[in-house]
Amino acid sequence: DAKTTQPTSMDCAEGRAANLPCNHSTISGNEYVYWYRQIHSQGPQYIIHGLKNNETNEMASLIITEDRKSSTLILPHATLRDTAVYYCIVRVVGFGNEKLTFGTGTRLTIIP
């Protein structure tokens, strides 16, 4: 699976949009971009994933650049409960048992 690069940490004011960047310059055509987050002492929570089109769900939006070499996860109105480590992962989809390789992620802190 392609490797990703994320900033180590970010702060965001409560109520503002949190924009978390991810670089995946070696992504291949059949790899999806997945985002998970891990709140302290809990298991990771799935947020969103996409291939090349922008995606939106009730939790977040995912913006993928046209060349697919980077993406941005957007939490539109950050709350204190969004404080967590956010992981950007690229993986092949289509075989049912493809593993996720977790990097160090971005530690997002929401400031009151």
Place this chain on the structure above:
Amino acid sequence: GAVVSQHPSWVICKSGTSVKIECRSLDFQATTMFWYRQFPKQSLMLMATSNEGSKATYEQGVEKDKFLINHASLTLSTLTVTSAHPEDSSFYICSATGGWGTDAETQYFGPGTRLLVL
């Protein structure tokens, strides 16, 4: 939907004993389950991948005789840490794929089990 549970949530045991951790998919049939381990201030590391009714595939460096994985049904996988030692103390997390009405290949994670070996 796509809820995964783990039991117990935390366990303390003496060195040399065995500990079993259960992972259940509550509202879907999990074709594949994964077991991860996370040490303090580190990221998740995959230990093994298991498919229902077949032997687990272990990652390099993970002792299959020490970490026994059984995936006997489409909703249950167990991880048994045999002859546990203090260095096995960690946060063990399972995940599962195969959800109904969801992307069947998205991994959904359990809440984790914290193991402390004295």
